[in-house]
Each structure stands twice: as C-alpha cells, then as structure tokens.
Amino acid sequence: MKTVNVGIIGGGLMGREMASAFARWCALTEVTVAPRLVAVADLNPATLEWFKIIPTATQRVTDYAELLANPAVDVVYVAVPHHLHERIYADVLAAGKDLFAEKPFGIDLASARRIAEAARASGRFVRCSSEMPFFPGAQRALAVARSGKIGRVLGAVSGFHHSSDLDPTKPANWKRTNATCGEGGVLNDLGMHACHLPLRLGWKPKRLFAQLQRGSPERPDGRGGVAACDTWDNAQLHAWADIGGEETPLRLEMKRLAPGATNTWFFELLGTEGGVRFSTAEPKTLWLFERGKEQWWKRTELGFATPFKTVTGGIFEPGFPDVIQQMWAAFLMERAGELGGRFGCATPEEAVASHEIFAAALASHREQRIVIL
Numbered sequence: 122m123k124t125v126n127v128g129i130i131g132g133g134l135m136g137r138e139m140a141s142a143f144a145r146w147c148a149l150t151e152v153t154v155a156p157r158l159v160a161v162a163d164l165n166p167a168t169l170e171w172f173k174i175i176p177t178a179t180q181r182v183t184d185y186a187e188l189l190a191n192p193a194v195d196v197v198y199v200a201v202p203h204h205l206h207e208r209i210y211a212d213v214l215a216a217g218k219d220l221f222a223e224k225p226f227g228i229d230l231a232s233a234r235r236i237a238e239a240a241r242a243s244g245r246f247v248r249c250s251s252e253m254p255f256f257p258g259a260q261r262a263l264a265v266a267r268s269g270k271i272g273r274v275l276g277a278v279s280g281f282h283h284s285s286d287l288d289p290t291k292p293a294n295w296k297r298t299n300a301t302c303g304e305g306g307v308l309n310d311l312g313m314h315a316c317h318l319p320l321r322l323g324w325k326p327k328r329l330f331a332q333l334q335r336g337s338p339e340r341p342d343g344r345g346g347v348a349a350c351d352t353w354d355n356a357q358l359h360a361w362a363d364i365g366g367e368e369t370p371l372r373l374e375m376k377r378l379a380p381g382a383t384n385t386w387f388f389e390l391l392g393t394e395g396g397v398r399f400s401t402a403e404p405k406t407l408w409l410f411e412r413g414k415e416q417w418w419k420r421t422e423l424g425f426a427t428p429f430k431t432v433t434g435g436i437f438e439p440g441f442p443d444v445i446q447q448m449w450a451a452f453l454m455e456r457a458g459e460l461g462g463r464f465g466c467a468t469p470e471e472a473v474a475s476h477e478i479f480a481a482a483l484a485s486h487r488e489q490r491i492v493i494l
C-alpha cells in the first residue's frame with residue numbers, strides 16, 4: 122500500500138468529515154493507496170484542537186502558508202468559505218501540491234475559469250469534491266442512463282434538497298451572505314451535487330429558464346444580534362439538453378427550503394421503455410421502470426455495491442461517510458493511474474461547466490428569460 126500525505130486547509134464541517142474517512146481506510150479492500158493526514162490549517166485554534174485525536178496530524182497551524190511549506194505534504198484538500206477558494210487553490214498549486222478542491226470551485230464563473238486555468242498550467246492533479254454519485258443507487262442509475270435501453274428519453278431530474286433554512290431562528294453562517302457564499306447562493310452551495318451526474322453523462326444544458334427564491338432576510342448572528350441574509354435559497358432550473366440524440370427536458374433542483382428533506386440527493390430518468398429513480402432518502406432502494414404488456418416499477422434493495430469494495434462485502438447499506446470515503450478512494454486511485462474504469466471525481470472542466478449553468482440561471486432569473494448556454 123502506497124501512502125499519500127494529505128494536508129487539510131479548513132478543518133470545519135467537511136475538514137473533519139474527510140479526516141474521519143481516512144481514519145477507517147481499513148474498510149476498503151481494492152485500494153493500493155492510503156491517505157495519511159499529516160497537517161491541518163485552520164484560523165480557529167479550537168478547531169485545530171479536535172485534530173489532536175489523529176496521531177499522524179502533527180502539524181496544526183493557523184497560517185496555511187506553513188502547511189504549504191511542508192515538503193511532506195503531497196495533496197491538499199481545501200474546505201473554506203467560497204470567497205477564499207480562488208486565492209487558496211492558487212497558493213496550493215503554486216506550492217507544487219496536488220489539489221482536492223471543494224465545490225463550487227470558486228465564488229463565480231470567472232473565478233472557476235481562472236482556477237481551472239491555473240490547474241492546467243500547473244500540471245498538478247486537481248479534482249473537485251462531489252460525493253453523491255458514489256452511492257450504489259447513483260451508480261446503477263448512471264449505468265441505466267448509459268445502457269441506451271430505456272427507449273426514447275422523456276426527461277431527467279437531478280437535484281439536492283435540504284431543509285436547513287426552514288427554521289428562521291437558526292443562526293446565520295457564511296453560507297447565507299453573497300459576499301462569502303457568492304451571488305449564486307444555493308447554486309454555489311448545492312449546485313455541483315445536482316449537476317455532476319448530468320454533466321458526466323454529457324447532458325450539458327443548451328438553454329434554461331430558472332426560478333430562484335430567497336430565504337429569511339435576516340437571522341440571529343449567534344452572538345446576540347441579527348445578521349442580514351441575502352442569498353438565494355431555492356433554485357429550479359428548467360433546461361433542455363441533448364439526451365439520446367434528442368433535445369430533452371432536464372430539471373436541476375437545489376433547495377435549502379425543502380420541507381422534510383435532509384441532505385437528499387435524487388436522480389430520475391424516464392424513457393418510453395424504461396426508467397430509473399434513486400434518492401438518498403431511501404439509500405438502498407433502486408426503482409426501475411419497465412414497460413411490457415403491463416407497466417412495472419420494480420423495487421430493488423441494493424447492497425453495499427460501491428465502486429471500491431469493502432471488507433464486509435455487499436450486506437450492509439451505504440451512507441454519507443461511506444460515499445465520502447469512496448470519493449477519496451477514487452481521487453487517490455485516479456491520481457495513481459489506477460482508477461480502472463471506475464467513476465472518477467468531478468474534473469475542473471465539470472466544475473467550470475457547473476458554474477456556466479449557475480451563471481445562466483442567475484441571468485435567467487434576473488432578466489426573466491430563457492438563457493442560451
């Protein structure tokens with residue numbers, strides 16, 4: 122097993138999720154590379170304290186320049202607010218490190234394009250985080266979409282729903298202001314999840330009409346005061362894409378005001394002969410449509426059929442931490458040239474394409490018109 126030394130910049134929600142995925146790497150059986158977390162940078166000393174439970178994470182610094190100067194670090198994962206993406210990603214590349222970037226890969230389209238250009242010019246291995254397609258149900262849906270066996274495609278839906286903003290008393294964080302989350306708001310926050318699979322399938326929208334909705338205009342700031350919130354919270358993008366050689370309706374949805382939904386990623390594809398539906402709300406349930414003399418929606422209880430196999434085989438059901446770990450396995454194995462036909466992480470090109478969709482959605486809503494991409 123080869124070891125890759127990883128540094129994390131931004132040890133908040135996602136920084137810690139990634140660290141815990143590394144800590145149970147022994148669950149994977151088909152990998153020839155293992156990550157070792159050696160360094161963490163975060164502005165908050167209390168956050169750095171948490172990383173003391175990981176014995177290999179001996180470099181814990183508030184200034185990320187120190188992490189980048191550490192010659193032992195091979196790969197840097199960056200999970201910071203969106204307005205800091207471009208600067209820190211550029212610094213990682215300039216330090217000669219490979220980069221696992223968080224979505225949305227820059228605060229807006231121009232930023233994403235500059236990051237992608239810096240990545241290309243650096244020659245470093247760069248991918249963008251998007252874990253939901255690593256669910257076994259998502260992989261099966263991908264296989265159905267690629268099979269060409271569902272007849273004429275009637276439409277597809279891909280989305281990500283949260284109810285995280287329904288409670289108006291929930292304190293604001295940086296994701297609720299345009300200055301730090303970006304003008305895209307929920308598009309920046311959840312859009313990559315909705316766009317990744319359609320883009321991988323080549324279904325880039327040709328034109329779209331967007332409906333955007335705002336959330337609470339203000340929230341508690343967590344310090345006894347009130348914070349103004351100006352981001353879009355819900356987005357429905359009604360698009361047309363070439364699917365199966367025909368222009369086809371494709372709906373992309375991302376919501377932080379979706380009653381009842383908690384981190385729910387879903388994908389549906391319907392054709393005249395067949396179809397598929399998967400939602401992480403039912404993480405081991407795959408629905409397949411078939412049409413004969415009668416019509417059927419067949420329900421399959423999926424096992425743990427992840428791209429990379431695990432010690433316990435197929436008998437359990439998958440969850441968020443599992444697909445995070447699968448995504449890292451894909452990142453490290455692709456970097457080592459050993460992905461072997463499995464699903465790879467989102468590329469810089471896909472990240473830029475997702476921003477092209479977000480920019481078109483913003484223009485569409487602003488001008489109340491269909492935007493051609």
Ligand SMILES: NC(=O)c1ccc[n+]([C@@H]2O[C@H](COP(=O)([O-])OP(=O)(O)OC[C@H]3O[C@@H](n4cnc5c(N)ncnc54)[C@H](O)[C@@H]3O)[C@@H](O)[C@H]2O)c1
Pocket residue numbers: 130131132133134135136162163164165168183185199200201202203205223224225250251252309310
């Ligand atoms: N892939 C996913 O499913 C997923 C889920 C949530 C968030 N994200 C993405 O991850 C990124 C971070 O989101 P989060 O929810 O973890 O945020 P967070 O607020 O929980 O954590 C961000 C961390 O960055 C630190 N930080 C800020 N500026 C810094 C700097 N200059 N140097 C070092 N550290 C700094 C903060 O102290 C904080 O600990 C965002 O891009 C977000 O969109 C991805």
